[in-house]
Amino acid sequence: MEIEPFSVSLSSPLETAAGRVERREGFLVYLEYQGTQGVGEATPLPGWTETKAECREALGRAAEIAEELDWGIALTKTDAPAARHGLSLALAEARARASDQPLYRYLDDDRLVTSVPVNATIGDQPPEATADAAERAVRDGFDSLKLKVGARPVSTDVERIRAVRERVSNGVELRADANGAWTHEEATEAVEAFAEFDVAYVEQPLPADDLVGHTELRGGPVDIALDESLAAYSIDEILAELAADVVVVKPMVVGGPDHAHDVATTARDVGVDPIISTTVDAVVARTGAVHVAASLPDVRPCGLATGSLLATDLSADPAPVSDGAVEVPQGKGLGLPDRPPN
Numbered sequence: 086m087e088i089e090p091f092s093v094s095l096s097s098p099l100e101t102a103a104g105r106v107e108r109r110e111g112f113l114v115y116l117e118y119q120g121t122q123g124v125g126e127a128t129p130l131p132g133w134t135e136t137k138a139e140c141r142e143a144l145g146r147a148a149e150i151a152e153e154l155d156w157g158i159a160l161t162k163t164d165a166p167a168a169r170h171g172l173s174l175a176l177a178e179a180r181a182r183a184s185d186q187p188l189y190r191y192l193d194d195d196r197l198v199t200s201v202p203v204n205a206t207i208g209d210q211p212p213e214a215t216a217d218a219a220e221r222a223v224r225d226g227f228d229s230l231k232l233k234v235g236a237r238p239v240s241t242d243v244e245r246i247r248a249v250r251e252r253v254s255n256g257v258e259l260r261a262d263a264n265g266a267w268t269h270e271e272a273t274e275a276v277e278a279f280a281e282f283d284v285a286y287v288e289q290p291l292p293a294d295d296l297v298g299h300t301e302l303r304g305g306p307v308d309i310a311l312d313e314s315l316a317a318y319s320i321d322e323i324l325a326e327l328a329a330d331v332v333v334v335k336p337m338v339v340g341g342p343d344h345a346h347d348v349a350t351t352a353r354d355v356g357v358d359p360i361i362s363t364t365v366d367a368v369v370a371r372t373g374a375v376h377v378a379a380s381l382p383d384v385r386p387c388g389l390a391t392g393s394l395l396a397t398d399l400s401a402d403p404a405p406v407s408d409g410a411v412e413v414p415q416g417k418g419l420g421l422p423d424r425p426p427n
Contacts, residue, residue, distance in 0.1 A: 086114065086115065086116045086144075086147075086148045086151065087114075087115040087116075088112050088113070088114055088115075088141070088144050088145075088148075089112060089113040089115070090110070090111070090112055090141075091110070091111060091112070091113055091367065091399060092108050092109070092110045093108065093109050093110075093367050093395050093396075093397045093398055093399065094107070094108050094395065094396040094397045095107055095108060095109065095365065095394055095395060095396060096393070096394055096395060096396045097394075099365060099394075106130070106365075109128050109130075109365060109366060109367060109395070110128070110137055111126060111127050111128030111129060111137070111140070111167065111171075111366075111367070112126070112127045112128075112140065112141065112144060112171060113125070113126060113171075113369065113399070114126070114127055114144065114171040114172060114174075114175045115175065116151075116156065116172070116175045116176060116179065117179065118156065118176060118179035118180055118183065119179075119183055120183075121179045121180075121182050121183040122179060122182075123174075123175040123176060123177070123178035123179025123180070123181075123182060123418060124174075124175055124178060124369055124419070124421075125170065125171040125172060125173065125174030125175030125176070125178065125369065125370075125373070126170070126171055126174060126366060126367055126369035126370035126373070127140050127144060127167045127168050127170060127171025127172075128167060128171075128337065128364070128366045128367060128370055129165075129167035129168075130167070130337070130338075130364045133313075133316050133335075133337075133338050133364060134165070134166045134167040134316070134337065134338060134364075135165040135166065135167055135168065139165055139168075140165055140167045140168045140171075141168075142165075143163055143164075143165035143168035143169075144168045144171065144172070146162075146163070147159040147160070147162070147163045147168065147172055150162055156172070156176050159172065160172055160173055160176070160341075166316075166337070166338055166339065166340040167337060169340040169341050169344075170336055170337045170340055170341045170342075170370065171370075172341070173340065173341025173342060173343050173344070174336075174341060174342055174369070174370065174373045177191060177192070177341075177342050177343060177373075178373075178418040178419050179418070181417060181418045181419075182417040182418035185417055186417065187376065187413070187414060187415050187416060187417065187418070187420055188342070188373065188376035188418055188419055188420075189375075189376040189377070189379035189380040189413060190380075192342060192343075192346050192376065192377065192380040193346060193350075193380040193381075194380055194382065196382065198379040198380075198413050199412065199413055199415075200410040200411060200412055200413055201375060201378045201379050201384060201387055201389065201410060201411050201413060202228075202229065202384070202385070202386040202387070202409060202410050203227070203229070203386050203387050203388070203389045203390040203406060203409060203410060203411050204227065204229035204230060204231045204258075204260065204386040204387070204388060204390070205219075205222035205225070205227040205229070205230050205231070205390060205409075206230075206231045206233070206262075206388070206390070206391075207219055207222065207230055207231065207232045207233065207249075208233050209233045209234070209236045209237065210245075211245075212241070212244045212245045212247070212248040213248060215232065215245045215248060215249055216245075216248035216249050216251070216252045219232070219249040219252055219253055219257075220252045220253065223253050223257055225408075225409075226407065226408030226409040226410075227257075227390075227409040228256065228257050228258065228386075228409055229257070229258040229260065229385075229386035229409070230249070230253070230257060230258070230259055230260065231260040231261070231262055231288070231388065232245065232246065232249065232259065232260065232261050232262070233262055233264070234246075234261045234262065234263050234266075234275070234287075235262075235263035235264055235265075235266030235267055235290075236266065239267070239271050239274050239275045239278070242261070242275065243275070243278045243279070246259065246261065246278075246279055246282050246284065247281075247282060249282075250282040250283070255283060258285050258386070259282065259283065259284045259285060260284065260285050260286055260287075260288060260310075261275070261279060261284055261286075261287045261288065262287075262288040262289065262312070263275070263287060263288065263289055263290045264288075264289055264312075264313070265289045265290070265291060265292045265293055265313055267290050267291060268291075269291065269295075269298050269301070269302075272287070272290035272291055272298075272302055273302065275287065275290065276290070276302060276305050276306065276307045276309075277305070277306065279307050280305070280306030280307050284307050285307070285308060286307060286308035286309060286310045286330060286331050287307055287308075287309060287310065288310040288311075288312050288331075288333060289310065289311060289312045289313050289314065289333075290302060290309065292313075293313035293314045293316065293317045294314075294317055296314065296318065296322070296323065296326040296328040297326070297328075299311060299314070299326075299328040299329065300326050300327050300328045303327065303328070303329070303330060308330035308331055309328070309329055309330050309331070310329060310330065310331035310332065310333055310360070311323060311328060311329040311331070311332050311333065312332075312333035312335075312362070314328070314329075315332060315333070315334065315335070315338060315339060315348070316338050320332065320348045320351050320352060321351070324351070324352065324355055324357065329352075329357055330357060330358065331357065331358045331359075331360060332348070332349075332352045332357055332358075332359055332360070333359075333360045333362050333388065334348050334349050334352075334359050334360065334361055334362065334377075335361075335362050335363060335364055335374075336361070336363075336370070336373060336374050336377055337363065337364045337366060337370055337374075338364065342373050342374075342376065342377045345361065345374075345377045346377055346380055346381075349361065349377070349381055350381070353381070358385055359381065359384070360384075360385055360386075360387050360388060361374055361377050361378035361381070361384065361387040361388070361389065362374070362387060362388030362389065363388065363389060363391050365391050365394050365395070366391075367395070367398055367399045368392070368398050368399050368400055368401075368402055368403075368421070369399060369419065369421070371389070371391060371392060371402075371404070372402075372403055372404050372414065372419045372420070372421065373419060374387075374389055375389055375404045375411055375413060375414075376413070376414075376419065378411075379413045386409070387411075389404075389406075389411050390406045390411065392404075392405075392406070393406075400421055400422065401422050403416070403419070403420045403421055403422050404420075
C-alpha cells in the first residue's frame with residue numbers, strides 16, 4: 086500500500102463545529118488487489134471523523150495487518166472512519182476495475198445509471214439574497230434546494246423560506262438544514278412554520294446526540310432528517326429509536342462506500358429515505374459518493390454538487406454537475422480520467 090498526503094483549497098472557508106476550514110487535507114491510498122491497483126481517499130474532518138494524525142496512524146496499522154493477513158481483515162480492524170473510507174474505496178475500486186465494471190455496478194446493481202439528481206445548497210444570507218440565490222439555482226436546472234438555517238432567529242429563517250417560496254414554484258423541493266443548532270422549542274416552532282411553505286424536511290434540527298428529541302419531532306407536518314447523528318450513532322440505533330424519516334449518508338463519515346451502501350439499504354428497507362452526501366472532499370472521495378448514490382435505485386436528490394466549493398482539486402472531475410444532476414462515470418472503477426499522481 087502507498088499513502089500520499091495531499092491538500093486542496095476551498096473557494097471560501099467552511100465553518101464547522103470544530104472550527105473554520107480553508108483547506109481539505111488528507112491522504113490518497115493506493116493498494117493492489119489481484120494485480121489491479123485501486124485508489125481511495127482518506128480526508129478526515131475533525132468533529133465528524135478522526136484527526137489527520139489519527140487517520141495516518143490508522144492507515145499505517147491497516148497496512149501492517151494486511152501484510153500479515155489480508156485487506157478484508159484489515160478493514161474489520163480499522164475503526165477510524167476516514168481511514169477506513171480510504172481503504173474501502175481503494176479496495177472496491179480495484180475489485181471493480183478487475184471485473185471491468187464501474188464502481189456503482191460492483192456495489193450492487195446491473196442497471197445502467199447515467200446520472201443522479203442533486204440538490205443545490207443555499208447558504209445563510211438575508212431573505213432577499215437567499216431568494217436571489219435560490220432563483221439562480223433554479224435557472225441552473227436544480228429542482229431541489231437545501232437552505233442553511235439555524236444561524237439566525239427562527240423568525241428570520243421563516244422569512245428566508247417565505248422569500249424563497251415566493252420566488253420558486255411549488256414544484257421545486259425545499260429542504261432546510263439546521264446543523265443541530267436549535268433547542269427543542271426552536272425546532273418545534275420552525276417545523277410548524279416551515280410547513281406553510283411545503284418544506285420537504287428539516288435536516289438535523291437538534292444536536293447529534295438527541296435521538297429522543299428527534300423522535301418527538303417526527304410525525305409533524307415536515308419530515309425529520311438526520312445527518313450529524315450518523316457520526317454519533319449506528320443506523321440500527323437511529324432506526325430503533327424511530328428518530329428519522331430521512332438519513333443523510335456520507336461515505337466518508339460512516340467508513341466507506343460499502344458501509345454507506347449498507348446503511349442506505351438498511352434505512353430504505355424500513356421506509357426511511359437515504360440521501361448520499363459528502364464532507365466537501367477531493368475528486369476521488371466525491372466520485373466514490375456519486376457511485377454509491379448510483380447504486381441505489383430511485384434515489385432522491387443527493388448532496389453531491391460540492392466540487393464547485395473547491396478552488397483546487399486532484400484531477401479533472403469525471404462527474405460534472407449540470408441541470409440539477411451529476412453525471413455517473415461509466416469507466417472501470419471510479420472512472421477517473423487521469424489517475425491521481427502517486
